[in-house]
Amino acid sequence: MKKTNITILLIVGILVFANLVSEQYFFRLDLTEDNQYTLSEATEKIMESLEDPITVKAYFSENLPPHIAKTKNDFEEYLIEYARHSDDNLVYTFINPNESEDLEREAMEAGINPVMINVREKDQMKQQKAFLGAVFQLQDRKEIIPFMQPGAPMEYLLSSSIKKLAVTHKPEVGLMQGHGQPSIAELSQVKSALDVLYNFRAAQVNDSLPVPEGIKTLALVRPTDTIAEATLGQLDSFLENGGNLFVALNRVEGDLNSSYGSGISTGVEKWLGKKGLEIREDFVIDAQCATISVQQRQGFFNFTSNVAFPYAPIISKFADHPVTKGLEAVVMQFASSLNFTPKDSLTTFTPLAFSSETSARKQAPQFFDIQKEWTESDFTSAHQVIAGVLEQRHPNGNRSRIFVVADGDFPISAGQQPVQGDNVNLMVNAIDWLSDDTGLIELRTKGIHYRPIAKLEEGTKTTLKYANFLVPILLVLVYGIVRMQINKNKRIRRMEENYE
Structure with a gap:
């Protein structure tokens, strides 16, 4: 009886001690996918x-x-x-x-x-x-x-x-204005996402106006007017002082009404070319593409049908990078290809977004044959680079980054039509990566995965059902066999001892 009481007291003491220790050294094990x-x-x-x-x-x-x-x-x-x-x-x-x-x-x-x-x-x-x-x-x-x-x-x-x-003071992100760029209202979805952590505002930059003080990242989106060299010099000064730049640029444009596409120039492409990054004057075509609505006539009737349009590639191949993590599909229209030729050891380029395996390049100008029957032979240049980051190390010791997308329209809303979710995410992720030094960008696409068994294939559900039924029985049998073998070994040892 005394021995039993001591045992009970020891167990109670151990439990109390473990409880006190657990308050100070509490830990939990995360066995979920991707450590959610x-x-x-x-x-x-x-x-x-x-x-x-x-x-x-x-x-x-x-x-x-x-x-x-x-x-x-x-x-x-x-x-x-x-x-x-x-x-x-x-x-x-x-x-x-x-x-x-x-x-x-x-x-x-x-x-x-x-x-x-x-x-x-x-x-x-x-x-x-x-x-x-x-x-x-x-x-x-x-x-x-x-x-x-x-x-x-x-x-x-x-x-x-x-x-x-x-945080009482949010970092400022500027949207460059003054050269035919879209207003902040045309980037409303981007603004809504950025305003969580940043102050996203318009910024006038020209020959006599430098990038405003306090702006850490400047976005240059779809300029339509020529930008003077003196204004581009303001951007160089901004970069040399440690600023970062997001560039979404059209090198070509297309008109579906006339079925004609041609090259355009704003001066930005020459400025980037001096840094070793060429935005080619071409159209990236891709068998993995969006559709467009086309008016067709059959007899006395007109009807609208959706046809695949390879000049609107759907980008789904991305490099492993914080900006592109979690992206699934970015829809472009009249995108061009990028090509980097190193000028010196101070500048590097990292490609981040690519066309699919069934893609190609077509030099501008081009006539669009909407009714064309595309074949595999039309897509001979796989994995064209559509976006990437140009990193520079300046003589004064500062570093700067320019994120470049060879399509200026991808984040801009057209009227009441909302922008594709991953189009917004690409621009927001890029600006977040350029601006934020806390690492929150990597969490933007970290979701909680819910996988109900009802959505599994029948074969998988059957396997899981029998596994749930048979595995516990199998474990009990294995345990029984092991226990039986242990007891058998004990009996053999006792018999040997008695025999001796």
Whole structure:
């Protein structure tokens, strides 16, 4: 009896000691794909740098379908990790707005918008109001995530919201104006994405006006007027002082009404050529391409049909780089190819985006044969370089980077038509990489992957079903065989001892 009491006391003591130690040396294992719940170095630095506490009110509904409820669980897992790295400067609470009308009103007044989702209950489908959002507050400043889209890059949204609260002065990114470039309104999707961490504003640059003070990165997008050498000299001075430049340039243009395309010149291509980077006066054509609407006539009737247009390549081959990480498809139109010839050891070029294996180049000018039947023999020059980064080391010791895309229109919205998501991501990622030294760019495309078994192929589902059934039985059998062998060996040893 005494021995039993001592054993119980030892076990209790060990548990208490382990509990105390775990509070000081707490750790969690992340066994998910791509370490989804392991915070990046950039996030850890942001949390460690917090000087004042941030409160998070997470408004998430309960009893949601599994694929939506997972978003709440993922959000909570992230907040646990954020709180651990914040030195008690992040406090969070979860609120279920569906519990009462007052909480529902509180959530909506805070900016959390409910969505209607379909829920199956007792073999019937019904609609339910669901809240999936959060409010971040630091003193009198607030940041809101009105709706957490399942599968969205959660760490990026959390870290950028916290950084936006914690950082009072955002770096400035300029959009160069004065030479026929688009306005910021025409880059509204890019601006919305950049405004999270930067102040994206128009910047007048000409012969007598240098790049404004405070701008770390300047974007030069689709100039249509000739840019004087003196103005380009202002860009050189900006680069020599450590600035960075994003360039999206048209070297050719096409008119679908006249089915004719020709080369254009603004002076920027000559300026880049002096640095060793040639934007060729050609059209990149690709069998992997977008479609265009074409009016056709059959008998007395006119109808519209979509036809493949190789002059609108879909770029899906990217180098492994923070700018292109996570990109799947960027749609270009009348893009040109890049070619780099080193001028000296101070300048390097890294190609980042390429056409597909079935692509080619056509020298401008060109007539577009919309009805042409394209064959493999038309695509003889694979993997044309469409975008890349030119890095320079200047005599004064400064370094600068120029990100170049040989299509000036890809990030610009045409009327009410939204820009392709990855078109926006390419420009935003590039500017983020040029401007940000925290590393948050690598989180922009880090999403939470949800893979329901219902979407698996039948063969895979059958394999998993039998594996779940048979593996535990197999483990029990193996354990039994091992135990039986151990006991058998013990009996043999005892018999040998008795025999001796």
